Amino acid sequence: MADFMKSEVFLAFSTYASVMLVKMLIMGPLTGYFRMSRGAFSNPEDARAHGGTDEESKKKLMTTNPDVERVRRCHQNDLENIIPFIGISLLYTLTEPNLSTALMHFRIFAASRILHSIAYLVPLPQPSRGLCWLVGLGTTFSMVYRVLKAGMRL
Template identity: 60%
Template sequence: MPCSHDCVFDIDVKLLVDTSDFRMGTRGATTSFLEDEVFLAFSTYATIVVLKTMLMAPLTAYYRFTRGAFSNEEDVRGKSEEQKKRLLRNHPDVDRVRRCHQNDLENVVPFVLVGLLYSLTGPDAATAITYFRVFAASRLCHTVAYVLPLPQPSRALSWLTGLVVTFCMAYSVLTHKRLL
């Protein structure tokens, strides 16, 4: 005899109850996911690097206005043709900040995705927090080295440090229970 709609409703309610009380099984049944030390640290450091990435847009605008270098026709509307020719141009400082922002997007997004998956594998808290701190510090150093600019290899080393951290976490995720 097929199941009635009440049976389906009972299954849905049970699934809702079971998933609403999610617990991290690898670090103990009493630790709630939202109270988990690793997840809270990840949330903190991910927020820091995402905010830093977001702040690159206003920094680009600041450089555009202070250097008088605009890229779009509508940005110089109302100006004379002579002023438009002078203002519609590239500036090395603006380009440098934009490249730094692009580099953030290329590195912070993978860190956030891989870091979230890594947090869910139940890693050692000290190791995980070290990874998160090192990545955040490397991105802050990368921005300073890029925008000022500092001599190489400062920028390259800070970029490489963050990349290695992300790859280490990815390796840990892929080898966690070897489900491949």
Template identity: 50%
Template sequence: MAGSTLKFENPLFANFLFYAGVVLLKTCMMSLLTARYRNKNKAFMTEEDCQALKQRTGMDVKPTRNDPDIERVRGCHHNDLENVIPFVLIGLLYIMTDPNPWYAKMHFRIFTIARLFHSVAYLKPLPQPSRALGWLLGYIVTLSMGVSVVLAGIM
């Protein structure tokens, strides 16, 4: 199994790639959402962006770093970076431990659903503890996989 663990022929690896791809694409989409809000709210961080807007439209705006819509999206994006990257890295190591396929798939699915829910709760916003529960569930999944990796390394 070791030679074929990280190949598409391994259904568990293919399943992991699907869910990792979903959460990585969602994380990438947060950059586009930030740009959308920057343009919609005319809230740019740098002087050169403000100058470019002025050249295109004649609007004179000053740099701003405290637009609440943008800060909400950036907070969500930052949280994705803190959680999705460890999930992907630990998930790759976890696959190498030859885990029970059903449990592994549940880890991947639960993490993905938790991260999607977290983003909805962050961006909508839903009342707390909604967002915190979404984060916690995803964190527990990553922690569980990490513990499995460490235990497999000890044995």
């Protein structure tokens, strides 16, 4: 096992998985920033802490904001795609793929998710966001195919 963890493919996986996790972690504070700057809170205690001392002012602060909701949907999409990528790509590394092929998968996925977030948050016209999502999903399924193919040989 120690040799596996020293392999170049595993190190590449670790790097790109870390980049994707950091990207996903950034979305939480970004949501908080948008909530603060737009004055749109979802919890009564947050509204109260930011000037919602009476019912009327609290009601004004407890609203949805399109910018906050856009960041939240982007974050939700990350959760739905990055977490499966990490699990699948870890299994993929166990199939001992060629380093250049593994790097291609990891880089394409990472680029597609970063571009997806840019397309979501800017926002860019469709189909840019959809294409980025589709490329990332296709990359993940390519690794699934390799894992299943390797498993069928057992």
